[in-house]
Amino acid sequence: FFGWQVQKTERTVQGVLEAALERLTGAPRPVIGSGRTDRGVHATGQVAAVTVPDRWDAGSLRKALNAVLPDDVWVAHAEAVPLEFHPRYDALRRSYEYRVGTSEQSRSPFHRRTCWPLGRELDRDALDAAAAALPGRHSFRAFARAGQPERGEYCTVEEAAWSAWGDLGVRFTITADRYLHHMVRYLVGTQVEIALGRRQVADLGRLLDDPDAGTTSPPAPPEGLFLTHVEYGPPPYTGRPHEDRAPEESALTP
Numbered sequence: 001f002f003g004w005q006v007q008k009t010e011r012t013v014q015g016v017l018e019a020a021l022e023r024l025t026g027a028p029r030p031v032i033g034s035g036r037t038d039r040g041v042h043a044t045g046q047v048a049a050v051t052v053p054d055r056w057d058a059g060s061l062r063k064a065l066n067a068v069l070p071d072d073v074w075v076a077h078a079e080a081v082p083l084e085f086h087p088r089y090d091a092l093r094r095s096y097e098y099r100v101g102t103s104e105q106s107r108s109p110f111h112r113r114t115c116w117p118l119g120r121e122l123d124r125d126a127l128d129a130a131a132a133a134l135p136g137r138h139s140f141r142a143f144a145r146a147g148q149p150e151r152g153e154y155c156t157v158e159e160a161a162w163s164a165w166g167d168l169g170v171r172f173t174i175t176a177d178r179y180l181h182h183m184v185r186y187l188v189g190t191q192v193e194i195a196l197g198r199r200q201v202a203d204l205g206r207l208l209d210d211p212d213a214g215t216t217s218p219p220a221p222p223e224g225l226f227l228t229h230v231e232y233g234p235p236p237y238t239g240r241p242h243e244d245r246a247p248e249e250s251a252l253t254p
Contacts (some may be wrong), residue, residue: 001072001130003039004046009036012035013073017048025052033096034087034214034230040222042114044076045095045229082235089238093158095175095229098188098220102169111168115186116224122195127162130191131172134160135207143187144180145222153211155179162191173228185219192217193217 002010006018014031021029034047046138052061069075099115105118134157141153144162157176162195165171172188190207193199199217207215 004037041225043227047230049087091230092232096184097228098172099224099227100169106168116221126195129201130194130204131160138208142207143183146181186216188220190217
């Protein structure tokens, strides 16, 4: 896939879903996602919404979609939501996971497409110390692709931690209210450089305090990144009514 967002000439997740829905319902059905994943990034917890005719209930729509979708897309769950629900604007927080393969086995064809097959041991104490600096509200401008000043640079990270990824390596998990473009991948790339002894732990905190204090490390490859969970509050939802939103807003990165 060339990411989530529908494109004219490339295969995307949104495009495949919309094609399946048109096949089932006989009319174009725009699908709105909770956020746009880039090419190479995976999603086990993506949330999307679509309006369909009343004859479809959530259960039958899920089964019908899974019957016609290609084998690299699957609808895990479906439920009816109020018309005013918006997957992106009503999200309270999102969680991501990044897998780094430190063992030789991570380079096998069964794992390398879903991790960063680094194949080198990392200093866990350094990783833990780096992750401990992330919770709280910070400017993440240093850890983002340039060119998005209109979106603001502050994000609130609620949790950030490293843990074992079986016997294959380690995984980084993070939960925040919002993310800048490529933010998680830049954070992982910098922490891995710290754990390899190429940078100091203090570098990460310095860049959070002052984005102009230096440069981040290159971003980690997209294949290790997973969108795992999007959390919402109970209805009624507080986002702007659909009629007040510009159509193109649904395609913006969270």
